[in-house]
Ligand SMILES: Nc1ncnc2c1ncn2[C@@H]1O[C@H](COP(=O)(O)OP(=O)(O)OP(=O)(O)O)[C@@H](O)[C@H]1O
Ligand SMILES: Nc1ncnc2c1ncn2[C@@H]1O[C@H](COP(=O)(O)OP(=O)(O)OP(=O)(O)O)[C@@H](O)[C@H]1O
Ligand SMILES: [Mg+2]
């Protein structure tokens with residue numbers, strides 16, 4: 049792991065709003081090798097915006113600045129829209145957060161996957177079918193021909209994953225890819241991602257708000273709040289986190305074997321956002 | 324920030340109307356950023372002003388003939404844009420013609436858009452045989468080019484501006500029905516429709532209060548973009564002598580009348596032509612701008 | 623309060639037919655909270671939608687407070703309401719919070735709209751400041767609170783919850799779960815909660831049923847779940863998988879048919 053796949057230094061994203069500029073990401077830095085990096089944090093902490101800015105998938109009015117934003121030695125800040133599109137189609141993939149919104153509602157899901165396959169043609173359909181099987185969809189023949197509203201939430205999410213893995217990317221940004229999956233399928237999908245990282249050397253950014261899952265799945269974890277990284281830790285010892293924010297997030301999870309009547313909710317401290 | 328702006332942009336509006344105005348104002352702020360769309364809007368507003376105040380803006384009586392001063396070039400003898408073959412002031416006729424153009428556009432939109440909306444949402448939401456029947460009907464209308472169909476209608480109803488409007492409206496609704504149906508199909512399975520059904524809402528209420536407001540946005544955009552086509556179809560009918568009848572000052576009819584002199588007195592036909600192009604373009608720019616603001620998939 | 627007997631739901635016809643729900647039986651007492659867990663596609667949402675009256679193609683018996691959900695009975699809106707999974711899809715984008723909460727009252731011809739709306743907002747911890755906002759001015763958690771308030775406007779006896787927190791982050795999930803527990807006590811609600819998160823079910827429910835491939839595998843009380851002593855291998859696997867990612871466990875997952 050000599051050269052990192054993705055380097056991000058001091059990333060800042062600002063959205064102009066009618067009530068003044070809104071700083072969604074305020075100075076995030078990290079680098080990613082061929083490994084599993086988790087990003088956790090509460091809703092609105094800037095996880096998705098961080099992931100999307102790597103792919104230049106933010107709306108055009110968003111202002112993205114960074115000291116450095118490079119993928120495999122290539123500067124993404126100066127890349128042309130055409131180059132970015134080429135990268136997105138083949139080397140970097142993004143599994144988006146809302147499967148129902150991201151799938152085309154009037155196109156069969158199988159066709160959507162086939163469209164994502166790199167070499168089009170007769171092989172595309174077979175490959176799409178393989179991808180459906182790979183994400184553990186029972187009955188891929190039937191599901192191939194369904195429309196997005198006919199699949200369950202979890203199936204929709206797996207279809208998205210199949211679509212994004214179809215071009216065999218080097219870097220996968222998975223934005224809450226398993227939040228609608230039941231635990232066993234989630235586990236199997238994670239195993240697929242795990243294999244791709246271990247065997248093919250894919251880099252993975254795994255965005256989630258499930259701290260337990262990230263702690264058990266990833267190598268490293270960034271904990272985000274208010275567009276900043278609160279702390280960066282080895283996933284293994286996330287439970288020993290000292291930051292009160294991370295602690296608060298961990299505490300608010302219900303657990304099978306406890307019978308707390310009330311779950312503690314997060315007490316936010318403005319001091320966390322001081323420069 | 325002045326207080327009224329703060330009131331409009333507040334995150335805690337105090338009434339439905341304030342909320343709606345706030346939403347409207349945000350839309351306007353976004354629209355405003357598109358300079359071409361603003362230009363389109365200004366031209367359309369100008370058209371409305373000209374139509375409303377035509378008697379004050381025109382310099383001559385648009386119907387007053389003066390055969391001694393026929394076919395004058397622009398800028399001669401107090402006629403800014405010259406005169407036509409009967410010596411009528413082209414500028415004044417253009418100003419009065421704005422009324423007719425606007426009337427055509429407004430009436431066609433007011434007839435065709437609601438028909439399309441109703442047919443499309445009903446077909447999309449109810450599905451089954453209702454959908455099949457309504458969509459085959461739509462297909463029948465769509466199968467003919469609209470000018471041909473309008474021609475057939477006018478031939479049956481008799482020439483005249485009112486019949487031209489009815490004919491254009493009857494040919495304009497099918498694309499709107501298509502759009503409304505497509506939009507309805509993407510939203511009819513959504514959770515908020517399911518909620519309304521659970522609350523006991525009747526189909527009419529669901530169509531009216533839930534589905535139509537979401538289709539209106541794309542229809543407004545489409546109708547605005549179609550305005551150009553409507554104006555041109557009306558002009559086409561006028562040109563063929565099936566729309567506005569002489570001596571009415573309709574832009575298409577004016578071109579038609581001027582075409583005989585197009586080689587020697589080019590301005591007679593060209594000036595109303597330019598007016599049609601400018602207004603069509605303005606509606607197109609406006610429609611583009613509206614699309615950016617109203618597209619429900621954004622925001 | 624909820625009675626389901628021999629419920630079957632089939633989608634499609636002929637070779638394409640899927641039996642999404644097969645011979646499902648369960649009943650939930652008044653004031654009880656019942657959980658449905660199971661894999662994706664196991665038919666949990668489908669069963670719930672039958673009870674919500676949103677799915678007309680089913681056979682068997684399904685009744686809420688003795689009223690069959692098959693006929694569009696006029697009493698049903700005031701008996702049973704539902705909260706959906708995706709807070710971004712369950713609010714009409716062009717309706718303000720006020721409109722969303724007034725609609726059920728207007729449809730049912732209930733007066734006193736203004737005060738009721740304000741009370742409902744306070745009840746779910748939002749307060750009147752949120753009354754005239756549009757959904758795009760709300761966060762996911764706030765939207766879900768509005769959806770819960772909306773479901774309670776008609777004071778139903780039964781609340782159906784389809785993964786109400788799976789789209790929310792953990793701290794908001796904790797707030798919503800606390801809210802649901804409080805509302806359940808305050809209104810003596812009967813709840814049917816679908817989730818694939820066993821911890822959420824353990825936290826919220828008295829009893830639960832485990833579903834696989836459209837059928838109920840086993841039914842148990844929450845104490846059994848807490849002790850992690852299920853009867854069926856399928857449920858044991860579910861419990862194992864919910865402890866976090868583990869290569870070994872993932873490799874040994876088997877499909878139960
Ligand atoms: N297009 C946009 N315009 C304006 N603000 C935006 C836009 N996209 C995101 N934001 C804001 O940026 C902030 C960070 O959003 P982001 O989507 O990254 O959150 P997140 O951490 O992914 O949360 P979640 O867990 O809910 O997905 C939010 O406050 C959001 O409102
Ligand atoms: N409208 C429909 N048309 C055809 N098949 C459907 C339809 N709705 C659901 N199904 C099928 O029924 C089965 C059960 O789906 P359901 O949504 O009930 O699953 P679920 O248990 O809620 O799963 P998840 O946890 O992923 O939401 C799936 O195989 C799905 O494809
Ligand atoms: Mg996100």
Ligand SMILES: [Mg+2]
Nearest residue numbers: 200201666667
């Ligand atoms: Mg479901």
